[in-house]
Amino acid sequence: MASTGRRFRLVAALLFSTLILPRSLAAPTTNKSCDTIDEGYRCSPEITHFWGQYALWFSVPSEVDVDAPEGCSVSFASVLSRHGGRDPTMGKTIAYGATIALIQNSSTAFPDEFAFLKDYKYTLGADQLTDAGRQEMVNSGAHFYQRYKKLLKENAPFVRSSGQDRVVESANKWLQGYAQAAKQSSPASIDVTIPEGAGINNTLSHEICTAFESGPADKIGDAAQDIWIAQFVPPIQARVNSKLGTNLSTAETIYLMDMCPFDTLSSPTARVSDFCRLFTEAEWHQYDYYQSLGKYYGYGNGNPLGPTQGVGYVNELLARLTQTPVQDHTNTNQTLDADPATFPLDRKAYADFSHDNDMSAIFAALGLYNSTTPLSNTSIEDTTATNGFSAAWTVPFAARMYVEKLSCEDAQEEYVRVIMNDRVVPLEFCGSDEAGRCSLSAFVESQSFARGGGNWDQCFADSVASSRS
Numbered sequence: 001m002a003s004t005g006r007r008f009r010l011v012a013a014l015l016f017s018t019l020i021l022p023r024s025l026a027a028p029t030t031n032k033s034c035d036t037i038d039e040g041y042r043c044s045p046e047i048t049h050f051w052g053q054y055a056l057w058f059s060v061p062s063e064v065d066v067d068a069p070e071g072c073s074v075s076f077a078s079v080l081s082r083h084g085g086r087d088p089t090m091g092k093t094i095a096y097g098a099t100i101a102l103i104q105n106s107s108t109a110f111p112d113e114f115a116f117l118k119d120y121k122y123t124l125g126a127d128q129l130t131d132a133g134r135q136e137m138v139n140s141g142a143h144f145y146q147r148y149k150k151l152l153k154e155n156a157p158f159v160r161s162s163g164q165d166r167v168v169e170s171a172n173k174w175l176q177g178y179a180q181a182a183k184q185s186s187p188a189s190i191d192v193t194i195p196e197g198a199g200i201n202n203t204l205s206h207e208i209c210t211a212f213e214s215g216p217a218d219k220i221g222d223a224a225q226d227i228w229i230a231q232f233v234p235p236i237q238a239r240v241n242s243k244l245g246t247n248l249s250t251a252e253t254i255y256l257m258d259m260c261p262f263d264t265l266s267s268p269t270a271r272v273s274d275f276c277r278l279f280t281e282a283e284w285h286q287y288d289y290y291q292s293l294g295k296y297y298g299y300g301n302g303n304p305l306g307p308t309q310g311v312g313y314v315n316e317l318l319a320r321l322t323q324t325p326v327q328d329h330t331n332t333n334q335t336l337d338a339d340p341a342t343f344p345l346d347r348k349a350y351a352d353f354s355h356d357n358d359m360s361a362i363f364a365a366l367g368l369y370n371s372t373t374p375l376s377n378t379s380i381e382d383t384t385a386t387n388g389f390s391a392a393w394t395v396p397f398a399a400r401m402y403v404e405k406l407s408c409e410d411a412q413e414e415y416v417r418v419i420m421n422d423r424v425v426p427l428e429f430c431g432s433d434e435a436g437r438c439s440l441s442a443f444v445e446s447q448s449f450a451r452g453g454g455n456w457d458q459c460f461a462d463s464v465a466s467s468r469s
């Protein structure tokens with residue numbers, strides 16, 4: 001017996017050394033944290049990259065090489081960033097907590113992958129960044145610095161933030177990550193914070209397009225989503241209810257799906273939540289499509305007042321690219337933009353911090369997704385195949401659009417490129433080449449929608465009509 005025991009231990013030790021030890025010796029390659037500076041979020045990508053705007057940032061694959069082409073150097077870099085991962089908004093956190101309570105007090109069973117729900121404690125907060133979301137922004141600042149360090153060594157970015165707490169905190173975390181990467185002793189400060197609220201002109205936060213805020217345009221995204229919900233949720237709802245013995249509604253079924261990204265974000269290391277395993281890969285694709293519909297029809301090309309609300313920012317971008325004063329009569333604040341202290345034109349690097357909805361409108365104003373096939377509200381499509389549109393590819397947490405100018409040996413004029421979450425966006429509308437570049441003048445010319453005012457008068461069409469009557 002003893003010798004058998006010894007032999008067992010020997011075999012076990014051998015097994016341990018061949019199977020376990022080499023792996024632990026190889027720790028630096030296998031010790032993968034989920035969120036990284038270079039690739040962003042990389043755990044279970046077949047699920048985690050399909051959470052719409054609730055995805056943690058990840059580096060999107062690019063058909064065009066994202067590095068500057070041979071013979072070119074970057075002469076200008078700007079970033080428009082979403083805030084990092086956060087807790088659910090106030091209304092949602094109450095609804096999610098109630099859904100968990102309802103499951104816990106009405107389930108007849110917690111089988112298999114549902115077992116953890118029995119003792120799950122709902123502790124999510126509301127509205128603010130989570131630690132994992134803060135880390136996303138630190139990583140984002142380092143990512144920007146690493147990409148553009150040659151330019152940035154002599155040219156610190158001018159930084160603006162929209163005024164909400166989580167956006168301001170995101171900008172500061174980004175500056176912290178930037179300072180760490182640049183080996184600076186302390187981070188720089190935000191240069192301008194623009195408050196959010198009714199009646200405030202803020203190109204980083206929509207509020208003043210009256211016809212949108214109080215009219216039917218605001219409901220178009222929800223309506224498109226509702227049609228898709230009626231298609232994709234019932235089978236999921238039936239499965240969950242039959243497993244748990246509950247009677248969850250369609251909305252409560254979606255809340256259970258929302259818990260996956262939010263519970264992941266509440267883990268300081270952003271460990272993939274147990275909620276995520278309640279649903280299949282195909283179901284996550286359907287969920288991602290649901291979120292994409294909301295952005296496309298709520299704020300993007302699918303909304304008649306979507307692109308209009310992004311025009312002010314585009315005109316500011318054109319001013320920076322061409323170093324000429326801002327020409328805009330939409331939501332820019334002309335007092336801020338006329339003052340070199342709050343809107344300098346001679347900088348070579350800029351960073352702006354905002355929200356997903358505002359960024360969706362800005363991308364639409366730029367025309368970046370003009371060639372995307374309009375999204376169907378009844379059948380799922382791989383929208384990333386038609387010019388890279390999905391909410392997870394455009395506005396995940398810590399999303400970032402880089403607009404860069406390249407100075408190249410082969411041309412007198414500078415070029416412009418747009419890089420969406422590390423993916424080079426083909427700029428067909430200004431005749432971009434194989435490197436995704438348009439000449440600066442062709443790019444400026446292509447932006448006639450913004451330069452021409454972007455139908456801003458439509459924002460007040462109703463009030464004009466009623467004040468006439």
Ligand SMILES: *[C@@H]1O[C@H](CO)[C@@H](O)[C@H](O)[C@H]1NC(C)=O
Pocket residue numbers: 027028031033
């Ligand atoms: C593993 O990753 C953690 C978190 O990124 C890091 O602090 C630690 O040093 C890493 N360990 C090894 C052995 O690489």
Ligand SMILES: *[C@@H]1O[C@H](CO)[C@@H](O)[C@H](O)[C@H]1NC(C)=O
Pocket residue numbers: 097098099101102105106
């Ligand atoms: C179960 O939880 C729901 C949601 O919080 C609540 O409305 C309901 O009253 C609870 N029912 C029981 C029997 O505790």
Ligand SMILES: *[C@@H]1O[C@H](CO)[C@@H](O)[C@H](O)[C@H]1NC(C)=O
Pocket residue numbers: 199200201202333334335336
């Ligand atoms: C424009 O900015 C100035 C300076 O910050 C501020 O005093 C003013 O209230 C702003 N106006 C609007 C309409 O947002």
Ligand SMILES: *[C@@H]1O[C@H](CO)[C@@H](O)[C@H](O)[C@H]1NC(C)=O
Pocket residue numbers: 220223224225227376377378
């Ligand atoms: C759904 O799509 C159809 C076909 O494109 C369109 O006619 C309809 O207006 C859409 N409905 C909503 C609510 O989005």
Ligand SMILES: *[C@@H]1O[C@H](CO)[C@@H](O)[C@H](O)[C@H]1NC(C)=O
Pocket residue numbers: 247249
């Ligand atoms: C389930 O909920 C629906 C409304 O959401 C209700 O009409 C139905 O009676 C409920 N069924 C049971 C068995 O409680």
Ligand SMILES: *[C@@H]1O[C@H](CO)[C@@H](O)[C@H](O)[C@H]1NC(C)=O
Pocket residue numbers: 201329330331332333334335
């Ligand atoms: C704010 O925007 C409105 C609407 O375009 C415009 O009439 C007003 O002049 C702007 N105010 C400032 C300070 O730029």
Ligand SMILES: *[C@@H]1O[C@H](CO)[C@@H](O)[C@H](O)[C@H]1NC(C)=O
Pocket residue numbers: 366367368370429446447448449
């Ligand atoms: C995108 O499409 C809109 C609507 O057709 C158009 O007004 C705008 O000029 C287009 N943008 C670009 C950059 O081509």
